[in-house]
Amino acid sequence: MNETEIKTKLKEFICSTLGVEADVLEFDTELFGDSPIGLDSVDSLEIIAYVDGEYGVDMTGVGKEHFLNIDSIAAYILANK
Amino acid sequence: MIYINGINDQIGQRPPFQMIDRVTELVPNESAVGLKCVSVNEPHFMGHFPGTPIMPGVLIIESCAQLCSMVIEADKQDDKLYVLLKVDGFKFIKPVIPGDQLVISVKKTRAGGSIFCFDAEVRVDGNIHAKGSVMFTAIDRSSVYER
Numbered sequence: 715m716n717e718t719e720i721k722t723k724l725k726e727f728i729c730s731t732l733g734v735e736a737d738v739l740e741f742d743t744e745l746f747g748d749s750p751i752g753l754d755s756v757d758s759l760e761i762i763a764y765v766d767g768e769y770g771v772d773m774t775g776v777g778k779e780h781f782l783n784i785d786s787i788a789a790y791i792l793a794n795k
Numbered sequence: 796m797i798y799i800n801g802i803n804d805q806i807g808q809r810p811p812f813q814m815i816d817r818v819t820e821l822v823p824n825e826s827a828v829g830l831k832c833v834s835v836n837e838p839h840f841m842g843h844f845p846g847t848p849i850m851p852g853v854l855i856i857e858s859c860a861q862l863c864s865m866v867i868e869a870d871k872q873d874d875k876l877y878v879l880l881k882v883d884g885f886k887f888i889k890p891v892i893p894g895d896q897l898v899i900s901v902k903k904t905r906a907g908g909s910i911f912c913f914d915a916e917v918r919v920d921g922n923i924h925a926k927g928s929v930m931f932t933a934i935d936r937s938s939v940y941e942r
Contacts, residue, residue: 759908759909763908764907
């Protein structure tokens with residue numbers, strides 16, 4: 715699975731499970747904090763669970779710099795797969 | 796069949812906040828079916844609502860959550876506490892009233908990282924009264940009072 719496929723699937727998960735509108739979410743859109751997307755710590759646990767289940771990559775306790783956006787999550791998955 | 800003493804061995808809740816009376820089926824880490832017998836003696840019926848007692852929806856969710864605890868705490872660790880993290884899409888289709896026996900079914904839908912997700916369904920006399928999804932995570936007991 716290539717990088718674009720991972721990013722596309724991450725976006726699908728974030729939109730379908732976390733309730734984010736697809737048209738406001740790009741791969742480099744900031745996900746957490748005061749960003750318009752505004753995901754929170756519960757959402758991060760859901761992303762961790764999804765990444766674990768889908769790619770077998772454990773992101774528990776990983777620094778928040780890897781959760782900035784879809785690009786950084788995908789990069790972590792590829793680097794640790 | 797797991798009676799109340801067996802339930803007490805597995806979950807931490809106690810009266811007046813114990814919402815599962817019996818477990819009729821249990822597949823650890825997968826699913827369970829449990830019973831909750833609703834009595835007019837339960838104190839919330841005094842105010843919810845005077846003259847028209849209806850079991851609060853949040854307590855129906857709590858009943859489902861406690862049954863989920865039975866599923867995921869089968870291999871519990873003393874330093875961990877399983878807590879409700881998210882409630883999704885719950886519907887309260889018909890009122891639950893004193894005298895009803897809730898037949899609650901929960902089934903794990905996904906787990907990964909530190910979370911566990913379940914679909915729950917609540918039936919009375921074979922008719923569906925509530926359904927929805929709940930999500931849990933395990934936290935360190937020592938972290939609960941950290942602010």
